[in-house]
Amino acid sequence: DDQVTLYVRFAAHMAAVLDSLEAAGDLPAGIDRKAVTVEPPRDASHGDLATNAAMVLAKPAGTNPRALAEKVAARLADLDEVAEVSIAGPGFINMRLTPDVWARELEAIASSGDSYGRSDIGKGVRVNVEYVSANPTGPMHMGHCRGAVVGDALATLLEYVGHDVTREYYINDAGGQVDVLARSVHVRYREALGEDVGNIPDGLYPGDYLVPVAQELAREFGDSFVGKPESKWLPLFRTRAVAAMMVMIRADLALLGIHHDIFASEAELQAAGKPEAAEAELRARDLVYDGMLEAPKGEMPEDWEPVVLPLFRSTQFGDDQDRPIKKSNGNWTYFGADMAYHYQKAQAADQLIDIWGADHAGTVKRIQAAVAALTGGKARFDVKLVQMVRLLRDGEPVKMSKRAGNFVTLADVVSEVGKDVVRFTMLTRKADAQMDFDFAKVVEASKDNPVFYVQYAHARISSLERRAQEAGLKLPQPDLSRLGTHEQDLIKLAAQFPRVIEGAANTREPHRIAFFLGDLAAAFHAWWNVGNDNPDLRVIVVNDPQVTAVRLFLSRQIGQVIRNGLALMGVAALLEMQ
RNA sequence: GCACCCGUAGCUCAGCUGGAUAGAGCGCUGCCCUCCGAAGGCAGAGGCCGCCCGUUCGAAUCGGGCCGGGUGCACCA
Numbered sequence: 010d011d012q013v014t015l016y017v018r019f020a021a022h023m024a025a026v027l028d029s030l031e032a033a034g035d036l037p038a039g040i041d042r043k044a045v046t047v048e049p050p051r052d053a054s055h056g057d058l059a060t061n062a063a064m065v066l067a068k069p070a071g072t073n074p075r076a077l078a079e080k081v082a083a084r085l086a087d088l089d090e091v092a093e094v095s096i097a098g099p100g101f102i103n104m105r106l107t108p109d110v111w112a113r114e115l116e117a118i119a120s121s122g123d124s125y126g127r128s129d130i131g132k133g134v135r136v137n138v139e140y141v142s143a144n145p146t147g148p149m150h151m152g153h154c155r156g157a158v159v160g161d162a163l164a165t166l167l168e169y170v171g172h173d174v175t176r177e178y179y180i181n182d183a184g185g186q187v188d189v190l191a192r193s194v195h196v197r198y199r200e201a202l203g204e205d206v207g208n209i210p211d212g213l214y215p216g217d218y219l220v221p222v223a224q225e226l227a228r229e230f231g232d233s234f235v236g237k238p239e240s241k242w243l244p245l246f247r248t249r250a251v252a253a254m255m256v257m258i259r260a261d262l263a264l265l266g267i268h269h270d271i272f273a274s275e276a277e278l279q280a281a282g283k284p285e286a287a288e289a290e291l292r293a294r295d296l297v298y299d300g301m302l303e304a305p306k307g308e309m310p311e312d313w314e315p316v317v318l319p320l321f322r323s324t325q326f327g328d329d330q331d332r333p334i335k336k337s338n339g340n341w342t343y344f345g346a347d348m349a350y351h352y353q354k355a356q357a358a359d360q361l362i363d364i365w366g367a368d369h370a371g372t373v374k375r376i377q378a379a380v381a382a383l384t385g386g387k388a389r390f391d392v393k394l395v396q397m398v399r400l401l402r403d404g405e406p407v408k409m410s411k412r413a414g415n416f417v418t419l420a421d422v423v424s425e426v427g428k429d430v431v432r433f434t435m436l437t438r439k440a441d442a443q444m445d446f447d448f449a450k451v452v453e454a455s456k457d458n459p460v461f462y463v464q465y466a467h468a469r470i471s472s473l474e475r476r477a478q479e480a481g482l483k484l485p486q487p488d489l490s491r492l493g494t495h496e497q498d499l500i501k502l503a504a505q506f507p508r509v510i511e512g513a514a515n516t517r518e519p520h521r522i523a524f525f526l527g528d529l530a531a532a533f534h535a536w537w538n539v540g541n542d543n544p545d546l547r548v549i550v551v552n553d554p555q556v557t558a559v560r561l562f563l564s565r566q567i568g569q570v571i572r573n574g575l576a577l578m579g580v581a582a583l584l585e586m587q
Numbered sequence: 588g589c590a591c592c593c594g595u596a597g598c599u600c601a602g603c604u605g606g607a608u609a610g611a612g613c614g615c616u617g618c619c620c621u622c623c624g625a626a627g628g629c630a631g632a633g634g635c636c637g638c639c640c641g642u643u644c645g646a647a648u649c650g651g652g653c654c655g656g657g658u659g660c661a662c663c664a
């Protein structure tokens with residue numbers, strides 16, 4: 010019971026109070042209580058906790074908020090943990106809690122340890138998070154980075170709150186771009202056999218990361234694919250090249266600490282006839298028909314001509330126009346295969362989440378339409394769009410030319426600033442807000458760099474532990490009744506952690522963890538800094554072991570919360586600053 | 588023309604999925620620290636939350652309509 014956190018406990022208190030009012034006939038039975046909240050008021054001078062119960066329930070109960078508030082307040086005042094209750098404004102019920110509550114929460118942090126903030130609100134519901142899914146045509150570059158980190162942190166977060174999470178990567182190994190990849194490798198293959206191929210032709214991938222793949226093919230097959238028609242070598246070269254690219258991509262992801270459970274292949278999906286099955290099902294329900302494609306609404310391409318294709322009725326689900334599932338050459342469109350892919354994912358999960366780059370925003374509606382059609386609206390399906398990251402160095406945009414494969418790779422960035430800095434920084438903005446990533450600023454050791462400030466707090470806490478040990482202090486068991494008000498304020502903030510986690514999980518917004526840690530670190534530094542002016546207020550007061558024991562205990566638990574938050578973000582907590 | 592995302596302090600951004608007097612960092616102003624637990628600290632000024640309606644006891648938050656910025660708009664992936 011010690012491990013039940015404050016807000017969980019008070020939700021139960023609230024329910025019990027309302028039950029007892031029902032039993033006493035002061036509240037009609039069966040009123041929806043979903044809107045009732047118990048949370049800290051924005052202004053701390055109002056108290057520690059506030060509930061809107063009276064305002065929310067007054068109307069359905071056929072009474073007025075003040076009258077109901079009186080009754081609720083009276084019962085809340087009976088709780089041991091509540092020191093004082095007051096009614097304010099339109100019917101807020103404010104509670105001030107006993108100091109003991111904060112001591113108890115601190116102990117809950119200590120006994121829960123790495124699990125403080127964990128919950129089971131996910132109830133084991135299966136969630137499939139698909140993220141990264143970069144085309145297997147080269148190494149990961151910075152454009153993939155943010156989605157990778159956001160997806161990974163979100164998956165970890167959902168696991169932490171009790172979901173059964175699958176991390177999935179969709180390999181786009183069936184489209185035209187992997188044929189281009191295979192042709193690019195063929196050029197390198199001829200080169201490996203001694204031919205002077207000159208510059209890599211336009212339209213092919215010029216990167217020299219293809220050289221080892223080609224050399225391997227040359228070693229294994231000699232010149233048997235030189236001067237032969239594509240049909241003789243293309244499938245083999247494609248398979249080998251994609252496999253090699255995926256090895257590279259996995260290595261890049263590993264640099265960020267990212268590992269997927271499932272790598273799903275589009276080519277295999279098609280070979281297994283999944284798109285045909287989805288089409289058949291939708292045709293049977295008249296959701297796929299053969300029809301004329303509408304002319305594009307934007308700039309008209311030169312070679313546009315009307316054509317009849319199998320179309321999915323995505324307009325019935327809110328899309329702007331129906332979408333082709335096959336091309337005029339008979340191949341599946343990306344959408345046609347993707348539709349079948351999402352159907353497949355929905356067989357093994359209750360909820361689907363896709364993390365996409367914002368440049369794909371235009372295709373969200375059609376895939377949501379397809380999932381709604383194929384699952385009968387059963388599966389919750391969210392597409393999370395991640396906005397672009399502008400790369401800067403000292404405020405100047407980093408030059409990138411897509412030609413010559415001269416992009417900034419993820420591996421380069423990680424080796425320059427480190428995994429933890431990349432991951433934390435990518436989570437310091439809402440996913441749908443644009444972001445700058447300045448190589449100079451993210452490693453700056455100052456207060457306006459949240460990565461630094463949070464790590465610095467944790468390092469200070471670790472250093473306190475070390476110094477207490479080095480000083481050889483004989484410390485008693487901490488007597489938590491000696492916590493001061495400043496210290497209680499720090500606990501109050503730390504106690505929000507489980508709520509922040511819950512909110513971040515429900516809204517699928519892992520960035521909230523980063524902001525919370527920034528606030529908690531700032532509060533810790535402020536507490537630390539009072540010791541600058543007054544040595545009696547330092548954590549370690551050599552001639553007062555009682556106080557030292559309590560403050561050290563508090564400091565250790567703040568460190569625990571910071572560590573738990575960082576762990577969810579996939580960031581290692583530093584024991585000392587470099 | 589349509590769709591999606593964004594408009595909150597001078598700048599960069601939070602705002603707990605409807606709560607009370609709107610928050611942080613930077614910048615600015617003032618004081619403190621330079622005898623070290625200071626890769627700083629404390630305090631202050633600064634906002635019709637793009638605009639207008641609506642829903643509600645209550646709106647930065649929800650709905651509708653405008654205005655402004657970004658992105659995307661045949662079978663590409």
